[in-house]
Amino acid sequence: MGWNKGDAMEQSPWFRKKRVGYGWTPNNWKGWAVTLIGILIVVAAVKWMAGLDV
Numbered sequence: 001m002g003w004n005k006g007d008a009m010e011q012s013p014w015f016r017k018k019r020v021g022y023g024w025t026p027n028n029w030k031g032w033a034v035t036l037i038g039i040l041i042v043v044a045a046v047k048w049m050a051g052l053d054v
Helices: 005-010 031-051
Strands: 014-016 022-024
Touching: 022 031
Parallel strands: none
Antiparallel strands: 014 022
């Protein structure tokens, strides 16, 4: 019971190399969640900066 270092090694990675092209692609729901959060942060930053009077 509890967390074991061996358990972490058996889990699939969040991202994997693309078969075609450059970069990485989400491999499971955790990778997709990180991707979505990153997109939301960028969209929020752009909207916030668009509202500034510079």
